[in-house]
Amino acid sequence: MRRIFAWLVISGFTAASLFACGGPKQQAKPQDKQLSRQQTADIRARADAAFEDLDAVERGVPPPKREEPTPPPKKEPPPEPPKPYKEKPIVVPVNPARARPDWVGSQPNMEGYYVGVGVSTSHGNEEEDWARARTNAYVELASTLKVSIRSMIKDYFQEKNLRLYDKDNITKDQSSQNSDYAQDASFFVDTTLEGVEIVDRWKDEGQKKFWMLVRLSKAEIERKIRERLENARKKAEDYVKAAVAAEGQGRIGEAFKGYFFSYLALREYFGGIVEYDINGDGKKEILNHEIERAVTRLSTSLDWKAEEPNRKAVISQALAQPLRVQVIQGSTPVKNLPVAFAFQRGTGSVEPHTTTGEDGVASAKVVKIFGQKQAIIGARVDVGALVENERDRRIVEAKFGNDIDVKTGKFFVELEELTAFIDIREENLGEEVRPGSVAADMKDLLAKELGMTFAASAKGADMEITGEAVTGECSDMFSQRVCVARVNITVADRLHNRQLFAKKYKISGNAENDKSAGLEALRKVGPRIAREIIKAMQ
Structure with a gap:
């Protein structure tokens, strides 16, 4: 109530x-607005x-x-993406009348810094000349740093009472080129030069040379090295821990990936020894060795069963059925394992990357195949699919490639030869050339690259190659004569009743006289046509 x-x-x-104010004011008819359930409540x-x-x-x-209603939380603005590194502009002024600085021609000693001096001869563009001087200064600085970094790393390990890997470590003599970890140190230096500071520059007006002095903080480099070493050790342990767990659960692809990444992290550790209890027995082992044993153990535990390993095909044609290989460990199919198919003998086009399914089977289509009598196609663990980039793939292949190749799948394809009839007329300065060199050169290259054989007539041949190569235009070039061969070629694919291509070329040769220059031009025709045929067929 x-x-x-x-x-x-x-x-x-x-x-x-409203009455006191003269009544309601006329307003436009409001638009219908549907309230949400929350607004109504x-x-x-x-x-x-x-x-x-x-x-x-x-x-x-x-x-x-009553409690005040809690206002809705304010949406935080998304974080700004990191700004890309921009090289600091050269702001050091240049005084043309300035006398030659002491650091020109003699590297100065600046306490707390590595220094580099670069010089460039003028090429007419001052901006580019300074850029070349800066690049040369960076090169000298990097060379100095690559020598010093070894002592820094050695000091770090001594300070932490840690050992270096004797088999392949960063402290080897600088002249030794067989240290993978030394290469990693060089790579680290090359990617660390963005903190370089330009200290001074001088333009030698008389000699038309540009000089530049740069420096890099020793403390900053030492900080980066220590940070890298500490992060690398943790990554190596975390990755190998994940690899062991994956291997125990039968996730073989993830196990390979974990061991590979752990090894790559050890590379960032610059050859230091990491001791880790990899098998949980309470005893720490050298992780470098344990990873090698683990990859070998995994690789040899896999059996590769190629379905229909013996096939037949016509050169340049596709295989009727895709290649299928089953990967098993013991009696269990290995699923989700990246597999790479590649030619081990012969050439062609094959689907390179695939993955095993629930049944452990990976398959790949062969689109074209070439070779002499027999081609071999292999299937193996796809290292490239398990790492992040091509550099890492090469590193892992160099370390573990032989272990991975101990057990693989193989397919042997018997090739039915492709026959060709070649008829090329050759003429040099109005005279027919017999025997000519064009057809002979073509046969050599086509047989080697495609396994092709050759017929004496067009009847029954799979391919027919006809045309002419004629020289007739000659001119002077310095102290020699140059003649041009005009080439018209038609290549017909009789297997598929189609013209593969018809092309015209101009190919020149030079020699002391017209006749020799013409013959030199004709000698270049055969290899050129053969390469075009190979390219068109592949």
Whole structure:
């Protein structure tokens, strides 16, 4: 009853207010707006609260206390992406009248810094000349740093009471080129030069040379090295831990990946020894050795069963059925393992990357195949699919490639020879050339690359290659004569009743006289045509 009375009072007050103001103002008809359920509930809650407050006033009691509604959380703006590194512009002024600085021609000693001096001879573009001087200064700085980094790493390991890997470590003599970790140190240096500071530059107006002095903080380099070493050790342990767990659960592809990444992390450790309890027996082993054993163990535990390993095909044609290989470990099919198919003998086009399914089977289509009598196609663990980039793939292949190749799948394809008939007329300065060199040169290259054989006539041949090569235009070039051979060639594929291509070429040769220059031009025709045929067929 009180709510009805309150509503009447409010309505009456509103009407009286409007009447006192001259009545309601004319407004445009509002557009229908559909409220959401949440908005409707909020309006009802506020109305109920107003009635409760009015009721409390009528009864002479204080209105009930209510908690303020929690405002919706403000959306945080997305973090700004990191700004790409921009090389610092050269801001060191150049005074043409300045005397020759002491550091020109003699590397200065700056406490707390590695320094490099670069020089460039003028090529007419001052901006490019300074850029070349800067690059040369960077090269000298990097050379100095690559020598010093070895002592830094050695000091770090001595300070931490850690050992270096004797088999292949960073502290070997600088002249030794067989240290993989030394190569990693060089790679680290080459990617660390963005902090270089340009200290001074000088333009030698008399000699037309540009000189530049740069420096790099020793403390910053030492900090980066220590940071890299600490991160590398942790990554190596984390990756090998994940690899062991994956191997125990039968996830062979993930196990390979973990061992590979752990090895790559050890490379970042610059040859330091990491001791780790890899098998949980409470005894720590040298992780470098344990990873090698693990990859060998995994590789030799896999059996590769090629389905229909012996096939037949016509050269340049596709295989009728895709290659299929099953990978098993013991009696269990290995699923989700990346597999790479590649030619081990012969050439062609094969689907390179695939993955085993639930049944452990990986398959690949062979689109074209070439070779002499027999081609061999292998299937193995796809290292490239398990690492991040081509550099890492090469590193892992160099280390573990022989272990991975101990057991693989192989397919042997007996090739039916492709026969060709070649008829090329040769003419040099109006005289027919017999015997010519064009057809003979073509046969040598086509037989070697495609396993092609040759027929004495077009009848029954799979391909027919006809045309002419004629020389007739000669001119002077310095102290020699140059003659041009005009070549018209048509290649017909009789197997598919189609023209493979028809092309015209101009090929030049030079010699002391016209006849020799013409013959030299004709000698270049055969290899050129053969390469075009190989390209078109492959």
